[in-house]
Amino acid sequence: MNEKISEAVIRRLPKYYRYLCDLETLGLERISSSAMSKGMSLNASQIRRDLNCFGGFGQQGYGYSVKNLKEEIKKILAIDGNYNVVIIGSGNIGQALAKYKSFASEGYCIKGIFDIDSSRVGVTLNKVEVRHLEELETFLEENDINIGILSTPKEAAQEISDTLIEGGVTGIWNFAPIDVDGRGKAEVENVHLSDGLYVLSYRMKEKSK
Amino acid sequence: MNEKISEAVIRRLPKYYRYLCDLETLGLERISSSAMSKGMSLNASQIRRDLNCFGGFGQQGYGYSVKNLKEEIKKILAIDGNYNVVIIGSGNIGQALAKYKSFASEGYCIKGIFDIDSSRVGVTLNKVEVRHLEELETFLEENDINIGILSTPKEAAQEISDTLIEGGVTGIWNFAPIDVDGRGKAEVENVHLSDGLYVLSYRMKEKSK
DNA sequence: TAGATTGTTAATCGATTAACAATC
């Protein structure tokens, strides 16, 4: 349990979580790794091995309790807590994320939205008023913000990221098309939305061959 | 060159492409795999091996021509063509993607936006009017649509995807939190935005330990 | 107890990295 968990395993955790949530909604109480295997198109050994990185959640001859396993993964992913979030950039993606109601119910509370464009300042998105980027530093001092969402042009992303880190943010969710550096202080998740579209285009071409 | 290209290699192509675009903007004419290695935090052998899956684009003693390599990767990814796109669901993400101007300039032309909510029908996003979902089937018959972007609730995603496939769409870019099935006819890129936020939360927890 | 299914070790497979001959 103290071994380093591989990136591949971590990236599968949200998938397990989603699947277990669905099973719970359907009213299922228990599930075996082989049943999960079929439902998720993953190898059953892999599922058992993945889960055993974090503990022995199953029971021989029975399988896993859906509810229990879901809760355990929720804890492992640390999505059972509360996070204070700021969004920088109130353009297309920034607005979409700001308006996304589920975040708050999942514990990601949007405390502030910032933009450099004065014409956007003052607009209210999901009950949060857009402030000017100049206010960011002071805002970070006065509020305990954990996560910063970057939806700025790529030119601004690293500098704003540094400001966020300086202000105590330890997680950056970056939608700007550049790999932002956490300076060893913050974890960074770089999204690169359009990469997915490019990969899709590649596969469409390959398929049509 | 006829060997099956691994998913890992394909996922790195957009990253190479972005990096080369940046180099070109900076006015660089040539680059070696070891220089790329430093700039991208990838192993130089890996870069050469990846590129050689598709052809010998380099030159011994010289390296790679930035412009040429960029153009080659563009062709490999098939992002040098034109695609006709529809967006299904004009909610937060759907709107953000519809308003994203760069798509059109990159050859992804949004031909139609559809929603089941009558109150959204008639709204114009980036010069395209939102139509009622009922019109989708006919629209697909009358237009040659290649790609469908799904930004619907998860309950509707698979059914609409099937309609799209029936209408000749061969690529689905799915933002609904469910794994959509291409029925062997269409390529599907399932995005799962919130997975990234979960992984970020996990890593923030691990780091703080 | 018998059957089922986990947890875990061993085997396989594939991806990454190192090394170097080829060659510009």
Next chain:
DNA sequence: TAGATTGTTAATCGATTAACAATC
């Protein structure tokens, strides 16, 4: 030619899958 750097083979590493003893 000498130096640089690719393209490619060989070595290593890590991840996936299979197998099975442990056990509920």
